[in-house]
Amino acid sequence: MLPVVGWREMVDLPELGLARIPAKIDTGARTSSLHGQVIDEFARNGEKYVRFAVDWDGERHECEAVHVDIRGVTSSNGETQRRYVIKTPLTIGEVRFRAEISLADRSDMKFPMLVGRSSLRRRFVVDSGYSWLQSRGMEAVKGHRP
Template sequence: MIALPKLTTHRIPAKIDTGARTSSLHATEIERFQRDGQHWLRFLLDIGLGLSEPVVCELPRVGRRTVVSSNGEGQDRFIIKTRLRLGKTEFAAEFSLADRSDMKFPILVGRTALRGRFMVDSGRSYLQSDAAERKRLLK
């Protein structure tokens, strides 16, 4: 479970994927707009779990790049940067915006965000979640 404190107060289930370079965030209804001469994005963040309604988010656009998905297809995606909290560590991370509605996790945390901060134990799950979250999620 991770937090995106600039976007929502809810903790969000995330998949750690060291095979993915870029982190990805489930976003729908993405709109581009200008604010103070900068490129911004407005999108809906739906964290699932029935915890809340989708959150309308507005952030500066960091860029746009082609991301190759697990099926080998390239997609042109918008990139944003926001704060990510994993366990007790909080840092700025870049996310590509994508419709992940067909995925189990609304967020994928890639190796660029993890590099130099974490060691991944591929045989364990929810190590950075508290005991109550682990119990609920591992049922």
């Protein structure tokens, strides 16, 4: 049986040094996205990397990740943007896997991260009536199912 996630969860991006990021679970979005501003593109050991800044939790975190692609991604307002896509481990609850994540300006959004259906597929079932089902320490939040 697959673990159940709510419509919002705390997630970790361990190789980026980011923990307990509030994320919206969005089955309408194909690709996951993270609020990040690209600083630099470079090569290391023959692989393409991207250096980017994540402004979250009152701090600026500089991160580096393997740069997989630059893709046209259609945002929720119907606008297509060219975005860097990285591949990095993502942890939701006890499940850890490598996810493709686009870097986007999410400064106007409530959540710094969005987890799309490509990351959810065959790993989780979504119950949109609840929140924080895989997020330890969030049990007291309204809408949490024990």
